[in-house]
Amino acid sequence: MTESDNNLARAFATESINASKNAMRALKAEKDGRGNEAKLFRALASGQQVHANKALMLLRGRIDDTDTNLSAASQAIDLAIETYRATIMTAATDRATAIESSFIHFMKTARNHKMILDQVNTSDGVYHVCQICGFIAQGEVPERCPVCRAVPQQFEAIT
Amino acid sequence: MTESDNNLARAFATESINASKNAMRALKAEKDGRGNEAKLFRALASGQQVHANKALMLLRGRIDDTDTNLSAASQAIDLAIETYRATIMTAATDRATAIESSFIHFMKTARNHKMILDQVNTSDGVYHVCQICGFIAQGEVPERCPVCRAVPQQFEAIT
Numbered sequence: 001m002t003e004s005d006n007n008l009a010r011a012f013a014t015e016s017i018n019a020s021k022n023a024m025r026a027l028k029a030e031k032d033g034r035g036n037e038a039k040l041f042r043a044l045a046s047g048q049q050v051h052a053n054k055a056l057m058l059l060r061g062r063i064d065d066t067d068t069n070l071s072a073a074s075q076a077i078d079l080a081i082e083t084y085r086a087t088i089m090t091a092a093t094d095r096a097t098a099i100e101s102s103f104i105h106f107m108k109t110a111r112n113h114k115m116i117l118d119q120v121n122t123s124d125g126v127y128h129v130c131q132i133c134g135f136i137a138q139g140e141v142p143e144r145c146p147v148c149r150a151v152p153q154q155f156e157a158i159t
Numbered sequence: 160m161t162e163s164d165n166n167l168a169r170a171f172a173t174e175s176i177n178a179s180k181n182a183m184r185a186l187k188a189e190k191d192g193r194g195n196e197a198k199l200f201r202a203l204a205s206g207q208q209v210h211a212n213k214a215l216m217l218l219r220g221r222i223d224d225t226d227t228n229l230s231a232a233s234q235a236i237d238l239a240i241e242t243y244r245a246t247i248m249t250a251a252t253d254r255a256t257a258i259e260s261s262f263i264h265f266m267k268t269a270r271n272h273k274m275i276l277d278q279v280n281t282s283d284g285v286y287h288v289c290q291i292c293g294f295i296a297q298g299e300v301p302e303r304c305p306v307c308r309a310v311p312q313q314f315e316a317i318t
Contacts, residue, residue, distance in 0.1 A: 007246040008258065011265075012175070013168040013218075014242050018235050020219050025228040034225050036284040043286035043317045044232060044272055047293030048239075051265050055246075058258055059172075060179050066193050069184040073203060076177050080207075083173045087166040087214075099167065099217055106170075106210050113203055125195040127202035134206035158202045 005059060012055035019048035074117050081110050105133040108147045112136060128155040164218060171214035178207035233276050240269050264292040267306045271295060287314040 001009070026041035063069065084103045091099040109130075116127075116136050128137045133148035141152045160168070185200035222228065243262045250258040268289075275286075275295050287296045292307035300314045 002249075004246070004249045004254075004258070007242065007249050009169070009172040009176070011239070011242040011246045011262070013172045014235075014239050016171070016175070016215060017168070017218050018232070018239060020215055021222070021235070022232060024219060024222045025225070025232065028222050028228065029225045032225055036282055037225050037229065037279060039284045039286055039317050040275065040279050040282070041228070041232070043275070043288050043295045046288040046290075046315060046317065047268060047272060047295050050288070050290055050293035051239075051268075054261050054265075056175060056179055058254060058261065059176050060183060063180070063183045063187050066184070066188045066191055066196050069187065069200070070196065073177075073181060073184065073200070076173075076180070080170070080173050080177060080210075083166065083170040087163070087170045090161075090163045090166050095163075095217060099163070102213050102217065103170070106213075109206060109210075113206060116199065116202070120196060120199050123195055123199065125198045127198055129202050129205040129209070131205075131209055134209035136202045136206050156205060158198050158205060 008055055008059050012052055012059060015048045015052040015055065019045045019052055022048065070117060070120065074114060077110050077114055077117075081107060084110065102133075105147050109134040109136070112147070127158040129158060130154055131156055167214055167218050171211055171218060174207045174211040174214065178204045178211055181207065229276060229279065233273060236269050236273050236276075240266060243269065261292075264306050268293040268295070271306070286317040288317060289313055290315055 022041045022045035026038045026045065029038040029041055064072065084106050088100055088103045112135055116138065119138070123138060126139050128141045129135070130145045130148065130150050131154050132150040133145060135145050135147045137155065141155045144151065145154065181200045181204035185197045185204065188197035188200055223231065243265050247259055247262045271294055275297065282297060285298050287300045288294070289304045289307065289309050290313050291309040292304060294304050294306045296314065300311045303310065304313065
């Protein structure tokens with residue numbers, strides 16, 4: 001990533017977090033009978049989501065041909081694994097358990113994603129994705145997610 | 160932001176970009192008649208979006224009472240302005256025009272958001288948000304967005 005992309009990514013993350021927080025703050029204000037503040041927080045969330053979406057579009061950049069895309073997707077997973085590792089290492093004490101348990105699952109599913117990418121030529125194109133941890137099952141939905149133990153109802157079929 | 164939050168934010172941005180790219184790569188593969196690869200990219204996008212959503216949830220943290228939230232929302236805008244400034248400064252040459260024009264708009268709307276926050280006590284709670292640049296109009300929809308010149312149809316009413 002260039003320094004420009006790093007800053008764009010930071011702007012994207014900042015605005016996504018702000019939009020997400022303000023959407024939650026709107027619910028809190030609503031619950032406390034402060035309707036005008038609830039609307040204000042929803043307006044801020046909407047405006048900030050516009051900023052986040054635009055930053056993501058600028059970050060996404062150019063899409064290549066499919067063979068180049070397959071290898072770029074694989075390399076991107078390696079980089080993502082590095083960010084997971086860093087996140088687990090620095091997990092703040094109060095939220096360490098939640099962060100660790102999620103990100104250890106993410107590491108496992110990232111390796112699973114790499115394997116799925118390697119097998120695309122022999123795949124029958126049937127995929128189901130665990131909406132709890134991101135694990136991709138080829139073919140049938142498993143009885144339990146092998147990474148997070150989620151039940152079959154948590155799997156989304158890819159059409 | 161703590162180092163832990165920085166890493167979480169980086170993991171969030173990385174996975175959001177990966178999911179967004181893979182969704183686009185799926186469209187490209189579909190167009191080229193490579194259906195299995197299209198499904199694979201959609202499966203990866205789905206799994207990576209699960210990771211991004213979880214990271215955002217962990218980043219969002221605790222929501223305070225409404226008065227604390229109003230001042231936190233205002234402070235967060237100041238931090239966002241810093242990331243816009245940095246993004247404009249380092250805009251990569253090839254995309255500099257697109258990044259600059261968007262982020263100069265974002266700076267203007269962020270100042271507009273601060274003003275809207277300051278006026279919440281005297282507001283009638285009617286807001287419309289420009290879905291092109293994020294500008295928040297109080298009361299009626301303007302004939303043109305004062306920041307990006309968008310037409311009234313681009314404004315979303317906050318209910």
